[in-house]
Amino acid sequence: MQDMKGETMIRIFKTIDGKIHQVEEASEGCWLALTDPTATEIFEVARKYHIEVDDLRAPLDEEERSRIEVEDDYTLIIVDTPILEERGEKDWYGTIPLSIIVTDEIIITVCLEDTSVLGRFMDGRVRNFYTYMKTRFILQILYKNASMFLHYLRIIDKKSEEVEEKLQESTKNKELIELLELEKSLVYFTTSLRSNEIVLEKLLKVERIKQYPDDTDLLEDVIIENKQAIEMANVYSGILSGMTDAFASIVSNNLNIVMKFLATVTIVMSIPTMIFSAYGMNVNLKGMPFASHPEGFAIVIVLSLLLSLIVAFIFSKKNLF
Known part of the structure; x- marks a missing residue:
């Protein structure tokens, strides 16, 4: 059958x-x-x-x-x-x-x-x-x-x-x-x-x-x-x-570790963003640091990176990375 x-x-x-x-x-x-x-x-x-x-x-x-x-x-x-x-x-x-x-x-x-x-x-x-x-x-x-x-x-x-x-x-x-x-x-x-x-x-x-x-x-x-x-x-x-x-x-x-890492990276990356946003505002340049300096742009970039590195170093010491 x-x-x-x-x-x-x-x-x-x-x-x-x-x-x-x-x-x-x-x-x-x-x-x-x-x-x-x-x-x-x-x-x-x-x-x-x-x-x-x-x-x-x-x-x-x-x-x-x-x-x-x-x-x-x-x-x-x-x-x-x-x-x-x-x-x-x-x-x-x-x-x-x-x-x-x-x-x-x-x-x-x-x-x-x-x-x-x-x-x-x-x-x-x-x-x-x-x-x-x-x-x-x-x-x-x-x-x-x-x-x-x-x-x-x-x-x-x-x-x-x-x-x-x-x-x-x-x-x-x-x-x-x-x-x-x-x-x-x-x-x-x-x-x-x-x-x-x-x-x-x-x-x-x-x-x-x-x-x-x-x-x-x-x-x-x-x-x-x-x-x-x-x-x-x-x-x-x-x-x-x-x-x-x-x-x-x-x-x-x-998942919490991943979220903590992403939050820390976001904070570090927000420092240059805040500085660049301030310089991008439509205000009188006389009141802005290094606005009239010939190397002002490079100085602002370097300072932003330094601040970000300092904050990243502090976070790494606290095991937030």
Whole structure:
């Protein structure tokens, strides 16, 4: 099934001879990956695998909350996954819902757009991944999801350091806005990670998701990885919040320094202006100093410059420059 651009909206994958392959027809032990499916595709999958249409549509709503629901014919798991989006020629970070639907026959994932988490499985870059081992597949998705949060959090930290260097000399709001955008991304991440943590805790109690001995360690790793991401997001969020407040004051102080410099220069430059304005008045020249002197013009210029230099020297001593 394809969209207008020719991109397959429903992709079917199956592990054959230990390797992941994209196949044309779904069979038992397959993985159906739905990316921004159309209404027709949703109805077809819902009818074929006896899944509620609303459950298939749920992850297409960006505001959908993370949760687990156990139905008669399937189990629905919805978590938030991190995404990279481009706004104003810059990369920013957010989250969107990702659902995992497990039936007796196959496993289905539904997401609004392609994500780097699922892309690793599609490209065969995940070791010990088999589409027919549904429990392990779920845990591997959740583990890679938590790892991707950590990866993006480290990138956000590096970006904040780059913006920090620019802000030290900045008098504009551009860098502050960048910090606020990064802080907003951290808020999204923290909220999503906490919601995912609740899902992981409930996953421990779902009997239908069989936990084999080999998968127990993986589930523990998923929970630990998610907790680390939460802690890291909280730390970075606190640092970024304090940094934003501090640099807001720095930007304001930089602007005050510029204004002080301009005011000082204006005062120094006003001295020659006052003198020249006095000589330009329509009055009797006999009352003006050096008016009759052959070198009067040069003397007035030199005196004006000397007075300006003296005032500039006084201001420099008072650190007004």
